[in-house]
Amino acid sequence: MASVHHNQVAPDEVVPVAAITAAPDIEMAPMHPAPAAKDSDLDPFLVAFEEPFDAANPKNWPTSRKWAMTDVLSATGFNRIMVSTIMAPALSLIATELHMNSAESVMALSIYLLATAFGPLVMGPLSEIYGRKTVLHVSNVWFLVWNIACGFATTKELLIATRFLAGFGASSIYALAGGVLGDVWRPEQRGRSLGTYLLIPLLGAAVGPIIGGFMAGRTTWRWLFWSTSIFQAVMILVSFTTFCETHAPTILQRRAEKLRRETGNQQYYTIHERFDGNKSLAQVIQRALTRPLRLLAFHPIIQVSSVISAFNYGILYIILSSFADLWTQHYHQSVEISGLHYIACALGEIAGSQLGGPLMDVLFRRLKAHAKGEHTPEFRIPLIFPGALLGPLGLFIYAWTAEYRVHWIAVDIGIFITMFGGQITSMPMQAYVIDAYPDHTSSAIAAVQFMKSLTAFLFPLFVPAMYNALGYGWGSSTLAFAGLLIGLPAPLIVWLYGAKLRAKAASSY
Template sequence: MTVQVIEKVSASPDAIKPSPKSTGVQIDPLLVTWNGDDDLEHPYNWSLARKWAITILLSNGGLVTLMSGAMLAPALKSIAADLKTDEEETQIFLSIFVLAFAFGPMVLSPLAEVFGRRPVWMLSSCFYILWNTVAGFSQTPGLLIASRILSGIGASAEFAISNPVLSDTWIPEQRGTSFSISTFLPLLGPALGPIIGGAVSQSIGWRWTFWILSIYDGLLVVIAFFVFPETYEVILLNRRADKLRKRTGKPYYTATQAASDTLKSRLSISLTRPFRLLVTQPILQVVAIFLAYNFGILYLVLSTFATLWIERYGQSEIQSGLNYIALVIGYTIAAQVGSRMMDRLWAYLKAKAGNNTAPEYRVPLMVPGAVLIPLGLVIYGWTAEKHLHWIVPDAGIAILGCGIINNTQSLQAYVMDAYRQYVASAAAASQFLRSIAGFAFPIFAPAMYQNLGYGWGNNVLALTFVVIGWPAPFLLWTYGAKLRAMGKTQK
């Protein structure tokens, strides 16, 4: 197998313009750029304390998002009894939140490229708090569904903003390390959500599962006022140009924005960019399909996980929630070990290629993920089917979680490296199909397990993954550069 090596993928601040000293090129004096690689205003050169504060804040925001998605699972029976809904409609209360993740980033990501990461994250968080609070007051299924999808749009800022901010502030050689920290808290969400949700719904009522998260996210918004500055270098340079125009009266501009650009023109281009990228970039289409099946399988399994323990193992809502700890163990192992392997593989392949880089250097980490996902599905399915001791299906779910995170981290890092200038829009485009799959797969989960059982049902999922997932790393490694070259140039 061979991989085409490309130059540095816009990995450094001076990718915006060449240095006149090194190239002899005459630079327009009105063009505003960074003052070399060591410009202290570039986010790459901020202090470690400042960068970690931003990373940990967004990590907490991700925790809220993933807890919101899973927290209702143990409380679904209580909600169904209060709102008088059947099993299929009750399942929508859980999965409709994930559907919002498909459409929210397609709007929020381009807005973040026009107005900046900070204001979009702040306003989206406030939007989430409003509608998540309303969900707790719902007296009808319709209001609960509406408030869930609206709060999901606000919560989807995690998928629109977090990875772009990591790309803004951390150099590619540190991306794995930043992933290991930024994903640690969010990956606790699928475990903490059901545990807290089960305890809360059993003690003070399911409505408090919403209100507790609204209070927590409100505290994060207050903290963000003090620790979350703007990180997007395009916005920072545009602000520098604006200040120079006001101070001197001269038409200073940047490489991405002319002095005469209007807000309307920038919005018209940006708001369509995720859709244009998805339609015109073959590599994003391939990544989107792989992410979609990963996410769909995960949510299909999670949507029935609490039901397995309550109905088949006779556990209480609180006890059923504790089994999600197994999933988080798998997540954490993959995030911490995989992210460090990602940095080492990147450094090794970069040195081997004469200090040149390529997004394909993120692909090797997909190989263990491709093995672990079907293995975890089979172990979890058949041990649950045979009603073995709870620790065995939990081991299977941990292996599945480990594989899901390995694949997801690799594909996300690939997109970040391949679309450095428009990473927010590219990330949104790559995640569009996965969120639709995360919504759709759980809808047929109860019927599948009722008809096939946990064993044969998971066998079908595992076999389908082998057909789709095993060729994925080889396809990206061998043909990734060609597929990227086939994409149309975007503005």
């Protein structure tokens, strides 16, 4: 029989006592609430993880099982992110066949990203009600259906609509990944787990145009969608057989349900069930679905994190959407060769993630030791600053080497440095959000992703006009100057005032 825990809370479990006793729309409570009160310690019906070790607690799982969860999400993320960029080199071919103007063809590419702004707002909160596993499986099937439909589109309207619906299903990975990594890995392992998870998806954003370039030149553009759908079907089979539930409140709720069923005693409960006990299912879902937007509207930590992450993400998609045109129109290279230059993008991001992950963990351990064992989410912030300098530096190099048509290797070096700096910045920012919102990581990530996806959707829309008016030199330099103005002051605010902002912030409930 599953065990019931008296006066014990798992080391990594945050018990929101303040949230139990008050439930206004935005409860004022500490970001990390205090442990349960003494009278609740003696409650024989409270179902929680056993201390010091409970095998059902995802943070106590064997390392091999944790890596299995991480790898499933990583491979799934690779395909979904690859689909966002794979059609970039084929846009002109698609536009000709479906009678699209330049704005409509760019819309067909970027509408996928618009969907990833709204999808996590739904998928993230639902994963905190029904568990990560259910949401992953449903979104996998949804994405597969609509990605196949993209390949059969015969009109521009149908292609744009199916791309949006495919992107909506694909977007769950953005909310689920941060949630699952927060579920199974401890703060000391955050850098390594993030670096390993990102290794394959980061390839997707850059490998997509490479594959798309060769496929567009050798077969119909429709195989861009059909081939990725075959891969998605394989990943559905893998996730069904490998992925386990990682959401601790869901695991405990199922344990409590089993106890109630086996004993016939309906008094067994979990902390989260007590909090939602007087609410109908509709009220629980309504509150969950509004949580990401409430966090974005009322939490300065989420607002600052969103600005930093959104700008960097927008720059990434400006480059990804315009890079092929630079080589085909400015350097007069073939579509296939233009796709190969995306290797520089991939290498920069991979190098950033694989170096940034270990550096993040090393810095975290040193700051924790300096603080005599205490740690705060702000320990993630110092690593952002070198990335905030490297990213704009790379953009300056890219800007003027491209403007004067310097040898292609110089342009690719500039892009490598830009991507490297961007990744060094984004990883600590994501780890910071995970650490700051342990109770509702997926909702917090969804709030940040909303802004990121909006910039990824909107920024590429003005790129053709910007480069036509300013050229590659001043166009990209303008972005670099903006990166310096945003990338340095914003994390400095978090480093200096993050703890105070978190203390004053409303509860994530």
